[in-house]
Amino acid sequence: MPSKIVAGIGLSHVPSVGPVVDRKRENDPAWKPLFDAYIPVRSWLEKLKPDVAIVVYNDHVAEFGFDRYPTFALGAADRYAIADEGFGTRPLPEVPGDAEFSIHLCEELVNQEFDLTVCQEMGVEHGFLVPMNLCFPHTPSGWPVRSVPLQVNVVQHPLPTARRCYRLGQALRQAVESYPGDLRVVVMGTGGMSHQLQGKRFGFMSEKFDHWFLNEIEKNPESLAQISHHRIMEEAGAEAVELIMWLTMRGALSKNAKRLHRHYYAPMTTGMGLITFEE
Amino acid sequence: MRQIPDTSIFDLRLSRRGLRLNKMCTALCSPAEREAFKRDEEAFMTRFSLTDNEKDLVRKRNFKGLIEAGMNIYAMLKIGSATGNSLYRMGAQMRGESYEQFLATRNIKGAV
Numbered sequence: 001m002p003s004k005i006v007a008g009i010g011l012s013h014v015p016s017v018g019p020v021v022d023r024k025r026e027n028d029p030a031w032k033p034l035f036d037a038y039i040p041v042r043s044w045l046e047k048l049k050p051d052v053a054i055v056v057y058n059d060h061v062a063e064f065g066f067d068r069y070p071t072f073a074l075g076a077a078d079r080y081a082i083a084d085e086g087f088g089t090r091p092l093p094e095v096p097g098d099a100e101f102s103i104h105l106c107e108e109l110v111n112q113e114f115d116l117t118v119c120q121e122m123g124v125e126h127g128f129l130v131p132m133n134l135c136f137p138h139t140p141s142g143w144p145v146r147s148v149p150l151q152v153n154v155v156q157h158p159l160p161t162a163r164r165c166y167r168l169g170q171a172l173r174q175a176v177e178s179y180p181g182d183l184r185v186v187v188m189g190t191g192g193m194s195h196q197l198q199g200k201r202f203g204f205m206s207e208k209f210d211h212w213f214l215n216e217i218e219k220n221p222e223s224l225a226q227i228s229h230h231r232i233m234e235e236a237g238a239e240a241v242e243l244i245m246w247l248t249m250r251g252a253l254s255k256n257a258k259r260l261h262r263h264y265y266a267p268m269t270t271g272m273g274l275i276t277f278e279e
Numbered sequence: 280m281r282q283i284p285d286t287s288i289f290d291l292r293l294s295r296r297g298l299r300l301n302k303m304c305t306a307l308c309s310p311a312e313r314e315a316f317k318r319d320e321e322a323f324m325t326r327f328s329l330t331d332n333e334k335d336l337v338r339k340r341n342f343k344g345l346i347e348a349g350m351n352i353y354a355m356l357k358i359g360s361a362t363g364n365s366l367y368r369m370g371a372q373m374r375g376e377s378y379e380q381f382l383a384t385r386n387i388k389g390a391v
Contacts, residue, residue: 066297267386
């Protein structure tokens with residue numbers, strides 16, 4: 001049986017969520033609104049029973065340094081270590097991968113002219129782990145799904161265009177659907193929403209932009225994929241350009257995928273968005 | 280790319296300028312290197328061939344200056360952590376505000 005994409009999730013990967021999970025502070029008044037939004041998402045995912053989560057994310061100079069920096073890097077391993085990003089290693093179990101599936105994705109994506117960096121050993125950090133914490137909480141026996149990390153350069157310009165990221169999602173869909181393993185796959189596009197972490201404009205957010213983006217990614221993803229990096233950075237903050245990774249998720253879903261959940265919370269310096277789609 | 284006011288765009292020219300600084304910060308992803316940094320910051324900076332100006336920016340914890348010298352914000356978080364400066368403290372400095380002034384501008388300041 002061919003594999004299929006069953007769902008897509010766009011969500012922020014704010015690093016401060018990590019210590020909240022590790023210290024079990026999800027019910028703190030400042031954090032409860034965020035975690036409550038994921039209660040129905042988790043029940044939905046439990047019913048969907050995905051086998052694999054493809055997580056489109058960016059590393060924050062933990063595993064990849066600027067001495068050599070890949071544009072698109074795909075994990076092809078059976079396990080991914082928890083990376084120390086400079087603050088100590090979080091107490092999380094290793095993340096199980098699916099090397100055979102990853103190898104298939106590499107072959108298909110390269111054949112579709114996405115020339116990836118293939119990583120047989122890589123650690124994962126908050127860009128990957130925070131979305132996993134929110135959607136697929138681990139237990140003492142480990143994580144409930146296998147994962148494929150897909151790392152995108154959204155840090156060192158020139159970045160891949162939004163449209164390129166969207167097309168990568170379309171290619172990913174074809175690659176998944178040609179895998180005979182009968183897998184049920186969720187694609188997660190992570191990062192954003194509005195935020196800027198440097199310069200005098202540190203702390204800039206735009207709720208207006210973020211709601212517009214949530215509307216567009218649901219209803220007009222093809223036209224949203226034409227957006228320039230400059231427009232995102234100008235209207236939503238320099239680091240908001242991570243949002244191009246949500247377009248990979250959207251490109252992997254069909255145009256008429258049903259939107260289920262939507263949430264927005266902007267407590268400190270980042271607009272934390274959530275949107276889910278089901279095929 | 281067109282400039283955006285009060286914003287640094289981390290492109291290849293800036294990344295090239297900041298390569299020494301960023302390599303030093305990246306090393307801080309190892310516990311042993313964090314210890315080495317805390318034990319002898321001067322020796323650590325010399326090992327990564329920082330220029331006198333770069334060393335001075337680190338000594339003064341001049342985060343605005345470090346960004347302008349090509350330090351990437353995510354690399355800076357690591358040196359911030361090693362020197363007891365959270366993202367929000369560094370951010371307040373870059374805005375030219377005290378930490379308390381900065382917190383007062385936030386929607387829910389308990390979410391740290």
